[in-house]
Amino acid sequence: MPADLNGRNTLFGGRLVAWIDEESYIYATCQLDTRDIATVYIGDFQFHSPAASGDIVEIGVEATRFGTTSLEMKAEARNKTTKKLICSCSKIVMVTLDAAGNKIPHGKTRIKSDAEEQMVDRSV
Numbered sequence: 001m002p003a004d005l006n007g008r009n010t011l012f013g014g015r016l017v018a019w020i021d022e023e024s025y026i027y028a029t030c031q032l033d034t035r036d037i038a039t040v041y042i043g044d045f046q047f048h049s050p051a052a053s054g055d056i057v058e059i060g061v062e063a064t065r066f067g068t069t070s071l072e073m074k075a076e077a078r079n080k081t082t083k084k085l086i087c088s089c090s091k092i093v094m095v096t097l098d099a100a101g102n103k104i105p106h107g108k109t110r111i112k113s114d115a116e117e118q119m120v121d122r123s124v
């Protein structure tokens with residue numbers, strides 16, 4: 001989409017940061033079983049190669065640490081068209097919140113297995 005492109009007609013880096021934040025939020029909701037989650041930190045972005053209009057972009061997120069109220073993750077954006085790494089983000093932190101917006105413990109300690117994910121999918 002033109003709105004996603006910079007002056008060189010490649011993907012705007014800020015758009016990718018927003019997509020990674022969004023994808024991390026979706027991943028965190030699945031891991032922590034709540035939608036009441038806020039981003040508190042996104043850092044250490046490295047842009048490795050560009051993506052052109054029409055390229056297919058894949059974003060991968062993985063938990064790196066389960067805290068008491070927080071979940072730390074890392075993320076990568078890959079160009080499925082050129083087969084190159086577009087960007088990596090070594091640390092994203094999201095925190096679980098109560099109805100008043102205060103941090104609360106999430107009670108999770110490890111990444112859900114594929115089997116656990118499928119059980120959740122079937123119960124929806």
Ligand SMILES: CC(C)(COP(=O)(O)OP(=O)(O)OC[C@H]1O[C@@H](n2cnc3c(N)ncnc32)[C@H](O)[C@@H]1OP(=O)(O)O)[C@@H](O)C(=O)NCCC(=O)NCCS
Nearest residue numbers: 037038039040041066067068069070071093095101102103
């Ligand atoms: C989320 C919020 C309620 C947290 O409140 P707080 O009292 O400042 O919380 P803390 O500083 O104790 O941090 C909470 C957790 O995040 C972790 N954390 C915060 N900043 C971190 C950082 N830079 N790196 C790693 N972990 C971090 C803390 O270690 C703590 O983890 P733990 O409970 O698992 O040990 C508050 O920061 C807030 O409302 N921020 C704005 C959120 C927001 O609007 N985001 C943008 C839109 S989603």
